[in-house]
Amino acid sequence: MSGPRDAEPKPPVRWGTHLFLASFAVVTLFPVLWVVKMAFRPEQTFATGLNPLPTVFSLDNFRDLFAAPHFWQQMLNSVIVAAVTTAAGVFLACTAAYAFSRFRFPGRRAGLMAFLVTQMFPGTMMMIPLYHVLDQLGLLDHLAGLVLVYSTTAIPFCVFQLKGYFDTIPRDLEESALMDGASQFTIFWRIILPLSRPAIAVTALFSFMTAWNEYILAATFMSDEASYTLPVQLQQYVGDYTTEWGHFAAGALLVSAPVMALFFLLQRHLVGGLTAGGVKG
Amino acid sequence: MARVELEAVGKRYPNGFEAVHAFDIDIADGEFIVLVGPSGCGKSTTLRMVAGLETISSGALRIDGRRVNDLPPKARDVAMVFQSYALYPHMTVFENMAFGLRLQKLPVAEIEARVRSVAERLGIEGLLDRKPKEMSGGQRQRVAMGRAIVRRPRVFLFDEPLSNLDAKLRLQMRVEISRLHESLGATSLYVTHDQVEAMTLADRIVLMKDGFVQQIGAPLELYARPVNTFVATFVGSPSMNLLPGMVQGDRVVGAGFSLPLPAGVAATAGQAVLAGVRPEHLRRAEGAGALTGAVDVVEPMGNESFVHCVAGEHRVVARWPGFVAPARGEAVALEADPAHVHLFDAATQARL
Numbered sequence: 001m002s003g004p005r006d007a008e009p010k011p012p013v014r015w016g017t018h019l020f021l022a023s024f025a026v027v028t029l030f031p032v033l034w035v036v037k038m039a040f041r042p043e044q045t046f047a048t049g050l051n052p053l054p055t056v057f058s059l060d061n062f063r064d065l066f067a068a069p070h071f072w073q074q075m076l077n078s079v080i081v082a083a084v085t086t087a088a089g090v091f092l093a094c095t096a097a098y099a100f101s102r103f104r105f106p107g108r109r110a111g112l113m114a115f116l117v118t119q120m121f122p123g124t125m126m127m128i129p130l131y132h133v134l135d136q137l138g139l140l141d142h143l144a145g146l147v148l149v150y151s152t153t154a155i156p157f158c159v160f161q162l163k164g165y166f167d168t169i170p171r172d173l174e175e176s177a178l179m180d181g182a183s184q185f186t187i188f189w190r191i192i193l194p195l196s197r198p199a200i201a202v203t204a205l206f207s208f209m210t211a212w213n214e215y216i217l218a219a220t221f222m223s224d225e226a227s228y229t230l231p232v233q234l235q236q237y238v239g240d241y242t243t244e245w246g247h248f249a250a251g252a253l254l255v256s257a258p259v260m261a262l263f264f265l266l267q268r269h270l271v272g273g274l275t276a277g278g279v280k281g
Numbered sequence: 282m283a284r285v286e287l288e289a290v291g292k293r294y295p296n297g298f299e300a301v302h303a304f305d306i307d308i309a310d311g312e313f314i315v316l317v318g319p320s321g322c323g324k325s326t327t328l329r330m331v332a333g334l335e336t337i338s339s340g341a342l343r344i345d346g347r348r349v350n351d352l353p354p355k356a357r358d359v360a361m362v363f364q365s366y367a368l369y370p371h372m373t374v375f376e377n378m379a380f381g382l383r384l385q386k387l388p389v390a391e392i393e394a395r396v397r398s399v400a401e402r403l404g405i406e407g408l409l410d411r412k413p414k415e416m417s418g419g420q421r422q423r424v425a426m427g428r429a430i431v432r433r434p435r436v437f438l439f440d441e442p443l444s445n446l447d448a449k450l451r452l453q454m455r456v457e458i459s460r461l462h463e464s465l466g467a468t469s470l471y472v473t474h475d476q477v478e479a480m481t482l483a484d485r486i487v488l489m490k491d492g493f494v495q496q497i498g499a500p501l502e503l504y505a506r507p508v509n510t511f512v513a514t515f516v517g518s519p520s521m522n523l524l525p526g527m528v529q530g531d532r533v534v535g536a537g538f539s540l541p542l543p544a545g546v547a548a549t550a551g552q553a554v555l556a557g558v559r560p561e562h563l564r565r566a567e568g569a570g571a572l573t574g575a576v577d578v579v580e581p582m583g584n585e586s587f588v589h590c591v592a593g594e595h596r597v598v599a600r601w602p603g604f605v606a607p608a609r610g611e612a613v614a615l616e617a618d619p620a621h622v623h624l625f626d627a628a629t630q631a632r633l
Contacts, residue, residue: 175334176367180381180432181355194371 038249046245061250070226070233078212078229078255081143085150085211090204092151093158094196098188100159101166102174112163115156123153124216134221141224149221150211158203165199166192201269209259230255283435283468284310285331289340292326292492300326302492303340311466315483317473318515323492324472325440331470332361332438344435360429361438364445366421368413368428374400375409378428399431419450426458430465439471443478455481476516480504488512510630513557513623519587521557522597524572525627528552533624537593538572541619548624548633555630557623560587563599563615570614572597576607588613 009017033052042058065071099105100112130149131140139145169192177187193200215231222228228236234255237248285308292301301323308314316324329335331342333354342350349357360381368377375396382392400406403423413421422442429437442458443451459482462469473479479486480500488495488503488511496508500516507513507521514520526535528548533540533556540556548554574590574597586606588599590613599615607613624633 170365170367172363172365172367173369175332176361176363177369177380178334178354179332179359179361180428181384182380186384191369 035249035252038245039253041246044242044244044246046243061246062254064247065250065254068233070228073226074228074230074233075254077143077227078231079258081146081150081229082208082211084143084147085154086204086207088147089151089154089158089207090200093155093162093203094193094200095188096155097159097162097166098192101163112160115159118153118156119160126153127217127220130217131220140221141227143227145221146211146218146229149217150214151207154207154210158207161203161206162196162199165196169195198269201266205262205266208262212255212259283345284308285436285468285470286343286346287327287331287340288343290327290330290337290342291339292323292330292335293338300492301330304494306487306494306497308468308470311468313462313469313471313482313484314487315471315473315479315485316487316489317476317479318489318495320474321491322489324474324487324489327489328361328438328440328470328472331436332359333357334361357436358434359436359438360432360434361440362425362429362442364441366413366425366445368421368424370413373410373412374405374416374424374427377413377424378431381428381432395431396427399427403427403430418446419454422446422450422454426461430461435468437465437467437469439469439473441473442471443473443475458482476518480516486516488515506632507557507623508632510555510557510625513625513632517559519560519598521559521623522563522595523555523557523625524595524597526554526556528554533622535595537595540571540617540622543619543622543624546624546633553627554633555625555627557625558597558617558621560598561600562617562621563597564617565599565601566614566616568614570616573612573614576609576611576613579606579609581606590615 008014030052037052037054038046039061040054040057040059042056042060100108134140134145134149137145137148139148173191173195174187177191182190213231214229215235218229219232219235222232225233230251234248234251237244237251287304287306287308289303289305290301291299291303293299304323304327306314316327318324326335330337333349333352333356337350341348344357344359369380372380378396378399379392382395387395396409397406400409403426405420405423405427408416408420408424413424416424422445425442439458443454446454455478458471462482471478471482479488483500485497486500486503487497490511496503496512498506503512503516507516510523514523524533524535524538524540526533526538526540528542528550530550531542533542533554535556538556540558542548572592572595574592574595576588577591577596578589580587580589585603586601588601588606590597590599597615599613601607625631626633
């Protein structure tokens with residue numbers, strides 16, 4: 001690749017650009033660093049001062065959290081809810097998206113449109129009806145209730161995302177498999193799904209994050225402390241009169257850790273998702 | 282291998298568009314049929330109907346005497362090579378070739394043996410562990426053919442398999458397909474828009490236009506006796522010269538030319554016709570010739586040159602053998618042997 005090289009910008013321009021970007025980086029990173037600082041400080045006060053870097057390293061806050069009566073139970077709740085939501089959501093979204101992408105059936109357009117419309121309303125708007133539904137089903141205070149709500153709200157977006165990706169997979173591949181004697185299910189399972197790994201990774205991450213981070217619905221539907229998810233428990237540290245900032249910050253770090261881990265794990269696929277698609281090329 | 286019969290096979294889409302009109306052909310066991318025509322002529326649709334990828338709207342498709350209209354592709358026992366190769370990107374060459382055999386639940390040892398022997402035959406045994414993206418276009422093309430061959434189907438279908446290759450490779454693969462067909466002896470249907478591929482590969486050519494079969498016949502038959510002007514100009518390169526004129530006695534006379542009438546032609550005096558002469562049948566005349574033109578463009582090919590002339594309101598192309606060709610602007614007199622003059626009705630475009 002030897003195209004004409006862009007001339008290096010003049011120093012003032014370069015410095016200006018760097019200053020601009022650096023200031024945005026600071027604005028973005030500052031609160032995060034503050035949380036880190038508070039988490040490692042053995043106090044419950046709000047961190048003040050300009051220095052966002054930790055000055056002391058104490059694990060007291062984490063120890064307190066681990067020792068809290070329901071912490072491990074709540075962690076497990078979060079994991080179960082997020083994992084099952086992801087598994088169910090991705091599986092259903094894959095099959096639905098494939099149908100929308102490849103088959104022509106009555107109600108196809110209307111279905112897609114309905115999915116789109118549901119995305120236009122904020123989830124909180126559905127809170128009361130959902131509460132009623134879960135109540136009728138006897139699923140309030142049950143993890144299954146949360147899984148049900150989370151999957152149904154995540155699926156439309158997942159379907160759209162996956163359908164878009166499936167649309168880019170050449171039909172020739174499927175027809176070729178058909179000629180090779182594959183059934184529709186075999187084609188889906190052995191050709192389409194393996195080729196869609198990047199898109200599925202992104203979709204799974206999205207589902208997982210939605211379920212893992214969600215607070216408002218969980219706080220509304222779960223009243224027993226033992227059935228809380230972590231975000232709901234976190235909020236407990238913010239009281240009416242006092243806020244346990246240290247515990248809150250440590251909890252926030254713990255909650256974001258799995259999501260970050262997933263990001264790193266799926267990184268390769270996420271990047272692949274952007275560049276994949278050229279099958280013939 | 283198999284005999285394939287198409288009896289008035291037609292394709293009509295739900296929107297009413299008729300892509301293929303009553304297609305009739307009886308393909309003998311081991312025959313190589315090439316469907317050729319401009320894009321949108323229905324050749325690919327016909328192939329896909331035989332494959333089972335497209336439903337058949339009317340008529341009957343029989344393989345070895347059995348009606349297969351409503352059978353899914355896998356029950357028809359046909360294999361297809363796609364223009365895009367359609368190799369499974371996430372599988373190695375071996376897995377690509379073994380995919381169909383595994384679905385048939387053949388023993389592992391047999392799959393291994395079959396894939397290896399076909400790979401050897403195609404010269405791709407060194408590529409078996411590669412993924413499609415790690416191969417060149419020509420190699421992918423071979424794998425795509427190998428995947429079809431390894432299944433030992435009753436009928437081979439090719440959908441423009443060489444269109445994505447560069448010119449040199451296309452030539453090479455064309456010869457290879459010819460050789461493969463020789464050795465496999467498999468009934469084959471081959472779709473292309475390239476008349477050279479059609480001429481060189483086919484036992485019989487089916488020339489299509491707008492969903493209608495124009496002519497079915499051996500390559501040289503289409504070349505020597507085209508049934509209409511479409512076939513006449515589609516087959517052969519450069520195209521046949523067509524000159525509008527009128528029958529006068531034993532000649533066709535038009536603006537600036539007078540060609541001898543071929544023997545045994547059913548034309549009446551005064552009839553408006555199109556006289557067709559292929560470039561290779563126009564030669565330099567000793568005397569006045571049949572027409573005189575000024576040389577406009579000369580295309581040297583090495584062993585011959587194509588000389589484009591302007592004769593009055595017509596343009597004609599003549600093939601000049603050897604290394605010497607007239608210069609641009611030079612006036613040349615051309616004549617044609619009556620045996621090589623084709624005559625078509627000006628109104629119906631049909632051969633007279």
